[in-house]
Amino acid sequence: MPGNAPPSASTGRCRPPVLITLALVAPLATPLSGCSGRQSALDPAGTEAGAVHDLFFVMLIGGAVIWTLVMALLLYAGRSRPEPVSAKTANRLILWGGVAFPVTVLFLLLAYAVWLMPQVRPWLGAGPTGEPQIEATGEQFWWRLRYLEGPGQPGFETANELRLPVGERTIFALEAADVIHSFWIPTLGGKMDMIPGRTNILSLEPTRTGTFRGPCAEFCGTSHALMAFTVVVMERADYDSWRAAQAAGHPAVPQALQAGRDLFFRHGCAACHAINGTAAIGRVGPDLTRIASRGTLAAGTLSNTPDNLARFIRDPGAVKPGVKMPAYTMLPAAEIDAIAAYLGDLR
Ligand code: CUA
Numbered sequence: 541m542p543g544n545a546p547p548s549a550s551t552g553r554c555r556p557p558v559l560i561t562l563a564l565v566a567p568l569a570t571p572l573s574g575c576s577g578r579q580s581a582l583d584p585a586g587t588e589a590g591a592v593h594d595l596f597f598v599m600l601i602g603g604a605v606i607w608t609l610v611m612a613l614l615l616y617a618g619r620s621r622p623e624p625v626s627a628k629t630a631n632r633l634i635l636w637g638g639v640a641f642p643v644t645v646l647f648l649l650l651a652y653a654v655w656l657m658p659q660v661r662p663w664l665g666a667g668p669t670g671e672p673q674i675e676a677t678g679e680q681f682w683w684r685l686r687y688l689e690g691p692g693q694p695g696f697e698t699a700n701e702l703r704l705p706v707g708e709r710t711i712f713a714l715e716a717a718d719v720i721h722s723f724w725i726p727t728l729g730g731k732m733d734m735i736p737g738r739t740n741i742l743s744l745e746p747t748r749t750g751t752f753r754g755p756c757a758e759f760c761g762t763s764h765a766l767m768a769f770t771v772v773v774m775e776r777a778d779y780d781s782w783r784a785a786q787a788a789g790h791p792a793v794p795q796a797l798q799a800g801r802d803l804f805f806r807h808g809c810a811a812c813h814a815i816n817g818t819a820a821i822g823r824v825g826p827d828l829t830r831i832a833s834r835g836t837l838a839a840g841t842l843s844n845t846p847d848n849l850a851r852f853i854r855d856p857g858a859v860k861p862g863v864k865m866p867a868y869t870m871l872p873a874a875e876i877d878a879i880a881a882y883l884g885d886l887r
Pocket residue numbers: 678679681720721722756757758759760761764765767
């Protein structure tokens with residue numbers, strides 16, 4: 541039957557050039573698809589990420605050149621029918637092609653990587669360049685960010701949204717409250733583990749302003765994939781006014797939102813959360829002082845809208861499985877909405 545006829549040589553087989561093209565292009569498809577964006581190491585916005593980016597492309601291009609060379613030799617060897625070579629020529633081929641060439645290439649790549657290292661870990665060999673300015677603690681499943689007191693700058697705590705001045709090096713003390721997490725801002729640099737009982741030091745120097753994303757890079761439980769933070773790199777003047785606003789208490793609560801504030805305290809939210817300038821000084825959960833000014837809720841999981849805030853308060857576990865905050869499904873919707881309205885005004 542015609543339908544069962546074997547495919548002809550011209551339609552049923554991939555010819556070698558097609559296979560070679562596919563083999564060349566396929567490995568590039570994945571990295572190219574992530575070439576830009578707020579979480580791409582290939583779109584660097586920091587000194588450290590720039591060094592990693594350069595190292596990656598040197599390795600990639602070097603690897604592609606060598607791969608092409610080896611494939612060309614393979615094709616040549618497969619197509620030509622040379623006379624057998626002498627033992628002396630064969631030994632030379634192995635010595636130069638199999639020993640000297642790989643050793644030289646690996647040595648050059650190692651030398652380049654070692655030369656780059658001071659840019660990736662600037663304090664290596666020279667000791668820390670200064671005291672940590674921000675303490676970042678990984679918690680299941682959010683980020684506690686404590687801005688330490690500096691000259692003329694009061695300390696304060698915030699959560700899940702990191703702000704940094706552009707063109708300046710910031711030193712982080714990385715810690716973990718429960719299990720191992722990993723702190724990574726691909727566009728700026730990193731990554732480094734956050735280990736319980738240990739303080740790791742990392743420093744980053746953003747080179748342009750913008751909003752970026754940092755994921756948790758170490759499996760830490762059921763909501764590991766829902767543990768991210770936003771990074772906003774700002775001009776120094778904007779950063780200073782942001783810091784001053786964060787550290788300041790809140791002005792009086794508008795009349796319309798006072799019911800929500802009262803419910804916040806009556807239902808015990810203040811036992812776990814802090815709001816600067818109020819009686820809420822809980823340290824268990826994220827600081828809520830300026831929660832309305834953050835771009836996301838629940839560590840990068842939800843966009844910051846009143847509906848999402850109410851949704852998270854009602855049943856946090858439905859948004860982030862394994863989260864430690866209890867559900868408040870027993871509260872009337874109107875009370876949750878009132879609490880969300882109060883929090884939604886804290887900017
Ligand atoms: Cu925290 Cu993964």
